[in-house]
Amino acid sequence: MPSTPVRDRLLLAGARLLEASDGGDVSTRAICELAGVQAPTLYHHFGSKQGLLDAVVSHGFRSFLTTQDDHRDGSDPIQQIREGWDRHIQFGLEHPTFYAYIYARVGQGTRCGVVTDVEAMLLKALKPAAQQGLLAIEPSDAAAEILAASSGVIMSLITDPEHGTDLRMSAHMRDAVLSAITANNDAHDEPASAATAVASAAISxxxxxxxxxxxxxxxxxxLLRDWLMRLAAR
Structure with missing residues (x-):
């Protein structure tokens, strides 16, 4: 791969080895040998092996989302969030080794860089819903809840071969989370509806x-943001 930029060679090598590892460890030496570089070059571009592999998974996830977004209808923010959940689940099931890597290498108080990237994507998708007054909680809280729930579903599905293709659990969990984070103005619960309406307006x-x-x-x-945060919290 002499004509390929060094950074891309490292990403490609990391992706190939990670896919072939079947959940096992991928060594810095193996990555550098396959990419045809020395270890200092890897550290220069990514800081560490962890940084490189995070970039591999993040790049794969972003590329996957790009191919899935080609024919999306952006008129319904809640439907976009629903479809985003389904794409997240699909990525995890189609790339179980990549996905398992995200959570197998984290420790107490240490977040995988990919998680931050996914949260940023979720926040971008949630902003239109917030601006239209459709969220009952802050977008950052909604993003965290969606990520935690969908990640748990993916890990359950990829570790259970018998039910790995049964997406009913994912659909049930998705709808429950969406119900919890979106404004619900049911007429039978006036006090709750009023509180939710105020919170949604503040978030919007x-x-x-x-x-x-x-x-x-x-x-x-x-000062205004402080007031709005208090109204949203209430």
């Missing part, structure tokens, strides 16, 4: 303010 205004940072002074903006 907070999201819209991201696109109009100069409408208030910095002090006024900080």
């Amino acid at each position: 205004l907070s999201s819209v303010l991201d696109h109009a940072p100069d409408v208030l002074s910095p002090t006024e903006m900080a």
Whole structure:
């Protein structure tokens, strides 16, 4: 691969070895040998072997999402979130070694870099729903809940060969999480509906303010955001 940029060679080598490892360890030496570089080159581009493998999985996940997004209808934010959940599940089932790697190498207080990337993607998808007043909780909290629940579903499915292709559990969990994070204005529960409506409105205004940072002074903006956060929390 002499004409391929060094960084891409390292990513390709890491991907091949990770896929072939079947859950086992991938050594720095093996990656460098396959890429035709020395270890300092890997550290220069990625900081560590962990950084390289995180980049491999993140790149694979982003590429997968790009191919899945070609024919999406962006008119319904909640449907986009629902479809995003399903794509996340699909990626985990189609790439179980990659996905298992994400959670097999983390420790107490240490997050895999890929998790941060996925949360950022979720936040981007949740913003339109927040701006339309469709969320009952802050987008950051919604993203964390979606990621925790969907990751748990994927790990359950890929470790259970007998039920690994049965997606009913995923659908049930998805709908339960969406029900919990979205505004629910059922007429039979007026007090809860009023509280949810106020929280949704506060979250919506907070999201819209991201696109109009100069409408208030910095002090006024900080005060307003504090009030909005309190209303959303209540």
